[in-house]
Amino acid sequence: MTAPRTQTRSRTLLPFTLPAVGLYALLMVYPLIKTIPLSLTDSEGGPTAENVGLANYRAMLDDATLLSALGNTLVFTVVVVLAQSAIGLALAAMLRRWGGYGKALAVVLLTPALLSSLMASYIWSSLYQQDGAINSVLNAIGLGSLRQVWLAEPSTALYAIAVVHVWMSAGLAASIFAAGFRTIPEDMLEAARLDGANRWQVFWKVEWPMLAPSLTVAITLSLLGCLRVLELPLVMAKGGPANATNTLGLQIYRTVFANGEVGYGTALSVLLLAVVTILVTAANALLRRREGRLL
Amino acid sequence: MRSKNIVALASAIVASSLALAACSGSTGDNAGGGPVTLKVIGWKGSPAESAYLKDINAAFEKSHPNVKIDYTYAQGNSYGQKLNAELLGGNAEDVFMAQPSDLPRWAKAGYLLNLSDQSWATDLAAPVKSLVSAGKKVVASPSELAGIGLYSNMKLLKAAGIDKAPTTWSEFVADQQALKKAGQPGLALPDKSGWTIYQAINASAASRVFAGKPNWNDDQAAGKATFVSEDGWKKAMQQFVDLGDKGFVDYKAQLGIDEWSQGTQDFAAGKSAFLLQGSWAMSDLAKNGNQVQFTPWPGGDDGGQQAALTAVGTTWTINAKTSHKAEAQEYLKFWSSADALTPYLTAESSLSPFTSVPTPKISGTETFNSTVTAGRFWVLPAGGWANEKGQTAMGQAVQGLLLGQSSIDKTLEAYDTAAKS
Numbered sequence: 001m002t003a004p005r006t007q008t009r010s011r012t013l014l015p016f017t018l019p020a021v022g023l024y025a026l027l028m029v030y031p032l033i034k035t036i037p038l039s040l041t042d043s044e045g046g047p048t049a050e051n052v053g054l055a056n057y058r059a060m061l062d063d064a065t066l067l068s069a070l071g072n073t074l075v076f077t078v079v080v081v082l083a084q085s086a087i088g089l090a091l092a093a094m095l096r097r098w099g100g101y102g103k104a105l106a107v108v109l110l111t112p113a114l115l116s117s118l119m120a121s122y123i124w125s126s127l128y129q130q131d132g133a134i135n136s137v138l139n140a141i142g143l144g145s146l147r148q149v150w151l152a153e154p155s156t157a158l159y160a161i162a163v164v165h166v167w168m169s170a171g172l173a174a175s176i177f178a179a180g181f182r183t184i185p186e187d188m189l190e191a192a193r194l195d196g197a198n199r200w201q202v203f204w205k206v207e208w209p210m211l212a213p214s215l216t217v218a219i220t221l222s223l224l225g226c227l228r229v230l231e232l233p234l235v236m237a238k239g240g241p242a243n244a245t246n247t248l249g250l251q252i253y254r255t256v257f258a259n260g261e262v263g264y265g266t267a268l269s270v271l272l273l274a275v276v277t278i279l280v281t282a283a284n285a286l287l288r289r290r291e292g293r294l295l
Numbered sequence: 296m297r298s299k300n301i302v303a304l305a306s307a308i309v310a311s312s313l314a315l316a317a318c319s320g321s322t323g324d325n326a327g328g329g330p331v332t333l334k335v336i337g338w339k340g341s342p343a344e345s346a347y348l349k350d351i352n353a354a355f356e357k358s359h360p361n362v363k364i365d366y367t368y369a370q371g372n373s374y375g376q377k378l379n380a381e382l383l384g385g386n387a388e389d390v391f392m393a394q395p396s397d398l399p400r401w402a403k404a405g406y407l408l409n410l411s412d413q414s415w416a417t418d419l420a421a422p423v424k425s426l427v428s429a430g431k432k433v434v435a436s437p438s439e440l441a442g443i444g445l446y447s448n449m450k451l452l453k454a455a456g457i458d459k460a461p462t463t464w465s466e467f468v469a470d471q472q473a474l475k476k477a478g479q480p481g482l483a484l485p486d487k488s489g490w491t492i493y494q495a496i497n498a499s500a501a502s503r504v505f506a507g508k509p510n511w512n513d514d515q516a517a518g519k520a521t522f523v524s525e526d527g528w529k530k531a532m533q534q535f536v537d538l539g540d541k542g543f544v545d546y547k548a549q550l551g552i553d554e555w556s557q558g559t560q561d562f563a564a565g566k567s568a569f570l571l572q573g574s575w576a577m578s579d580l581a582k583n584g585n586q587v588q589f590t591p592w593p594g595g596d597d598g599g600q601q602a603a604l605t606a607v608g609t610t611w612t613i614n615a616k617t618s619h620k621a622e623a624q625e626y627l628k629f630w631s632s633a634d635a636l637t638p639y640l641t642a643e644s645s646l647s648p649f650t651s652v653p654t655p656k657i658s659g660t661e662t663f664n665s666t667v668t669a670g671r672f673w674v675l676p677a678g679g680w681a682n683e684k685g686q687t688a689m690g691q692a693v694q695g696l697l698l699g700q701s702s703i704d705k706t707l708e709a710y711d712t713a714a715k716s
Contacts, residue, residue, distance in 0.1 A: 259687075
């Protein structure tokens, strides 16, 4: 009796989902599918384009800057994902212990995430200048020898930009972990404490495993944001110095909008899509498996 | 009641359609012989700039009472994106500003009207014509020939005992030594975007390569010449390596400074004695009563030929789909006359791209302009290796050289790779 009722209910609900599915297909799936044939053309943005087969994909092999852009993107992603998750987790743990003050602080921590990337870029670019606040502070505390032109030194530029990304997104990660903390039953923590567990043991043995779903969400969202990063390296360092901050997203932007190579740029975006899909799917699968083991 | 509603709905649809038709592209409002509104878009004429563009358009309207100019200013960074989308959508303005590097692509896409038969096309200065052409067709009207050269703050130079801007490389190096000795600021090459030093090397090459081989660009395009095999390019790059080695330029610091904002502001504030920039920056750099000279980049040797680097700056093109072809052609014809060009060239401190329109006299640019008038100048091949893509790749390669990551030969090989792709 249950199965036919469920089927009837599904049939009743189906028409209600159709508009949303239709819109999603039209606005998201259709452009995505159209990307593939466009990537097989020599389009320069005009009304006509010749089919060039896999030439754009073969050209990637000879593109000297593409490999460094891919490397920069991966380094940036690893640094930001690790730092953002660690800082977000630490902040969430702090907020949990600070009760009402913690809630107020949570709002403050989210403020950088509300800023546009453009605004954040301008603020931090001025901080990173040769005579900017960061170098002034280093000087004032006797660490003048560490002064740098942070965005002009190839060895520091990418990390300087990663710091800005972490600054913007750590509050969001903290919110995700804070939500995770709230799902942990208080009596479970109490039981651990009664068994003699200290604060670190409570965190490591009880809270950390219970936060597995939050970690999955935080890392997945962070991966998505980092792999497509564009605005910060574009505004803060223009991809330089010497391509040190050129990311895959920036490479696509320049190829399409500055060089007008729409066909090749679209092929690059297909590559980016593949990289994002593979990495996010793999990370998600690993984290879900971890959840299954821990929970 | 129902039929009334249907009539009302039909009327609303018809009215909306008419309104939409009116909104898209140029207005066809001269059907009854009334004035035509010509839609024009460009990246010049921001609210912060002086009103010269408004004045030029007003002068055109005055001489053409049947045409009204509806000018849209679009900020430089987003201009290309906006216009590309409009062109693809078929609703771009009747007349639009374009950079020479965009012309081959837009002409190939069929967006640009062929202007070869226009009277001003025969008046174009010889080196300019190929840069506003696609194939053998003239597709744009240039509104300036911009100079790229050396700005000197004469007050700072005088404080170091120097009474004139340098004209050769040895003078330039000696001046920097004198400035250093006198405790005065020296040369600034702000290069965050990878533009300044790339152009400074091109400016040196104007004397070291093109003065002796005026057809080098054609040879390069034909595969008969390469950057890495040309001694003049090597010497031009070596000059900049030497400036860093001698301590005249701190490249790590310069690579952190934006050439379009902080770099020019610093020069205007007297924080550097020398700066490479375009002639268009003259009005900003000469602010606050600064005594500024704009001269060709002193890249040549003593006794050698000194040449100036120039680039076709803004150009005007006509949308191939315009329904006001005659009026748009009149507008471009006006822009090739002294009535429009003289105020524009004065505001931009640029040179005339037409043989019949003289370059206005602008204080501080006399040496540069006389060098060009004497025919000792080279125009950047914006539709060739100096296009947007080449500029980005070469600018980044030069940064690598000056940061010690690469050699001159490797940098020039990177130039050749960028020029080929």
